[in-house]
Amino acid sequence: MAKKKYYVVWKGRKPGIYLTWAECEAQVKGFTGARFKSFPTKEEAEAAYSGNGSTHSRQPKGKPVHKEITEEVDWDSVSVDVGCRGNPGVVEYKGVDTKTGEILFAHDEIHIGTNNMGEFLAIVHGLAYLKEQGSSKTIYSDSMTAIKWVKQKKAKSTLVRNEQTAYIWSLMDRAEKWLQTNDYQNPIKKWHTEKWGEIKADYGRK
DSSP states (O other): OOOOOEEEEEESSSOEEESSHHHHHHHHTTOTTOEEEEESSHHHHHHHHHSSSOOGGGSOSSSOOOOOOOOOOOSSEEEEEEEEEETTEEEEEEEEETTTOOEEEEEEEEEEEOHHHHHHHHHHHHHHHHHHHTOOOEEEESOHHHHHHHHHTOOOOOOOOSTTTHHHHHHHHHHHHHHHHOOOOOOEEEOOHHHHOSOTTOOOOO
């Protein structure tokens, strides 16, 4: 069964949230300066579209509501992202130099996990990597859920623990332990896709 996705269109013929790629494509194909992205959950799509967490159904018709984003990209930083096939499904992640796109670290495909778990692991891997380098660089992620988990030092995934998911849960447990036993000075910031385009670690899968 194909994984369910939610497509956010910030710039297109009719901005909004769409449930199929065909609907999304109709809004962005041939549209100059189109901006769009797929999300694994409805909640993430709504938060990304509105910019303030309000649901799409409560927004007035017309232009989408956005927070005014005034900050600029800190290019001397690390960006992380996840590649998924299914949610839950196969998960991999990487961290790159935000300015150059050079891959700094990566994890090969994990048989089964979730997008948010991969994002969480990527951020923690980034923190550990930068600590080894003695660096206080910023880490960017486009997952507010994963950023929240890291700051809470606890991942609240609902993925069942069983033989199939044992490996990713072992990584999650180790990452949580690292957060609980290490200090870090690195800012962890949200990558504003709607203003800056796709995060530099993006796998390019829509």
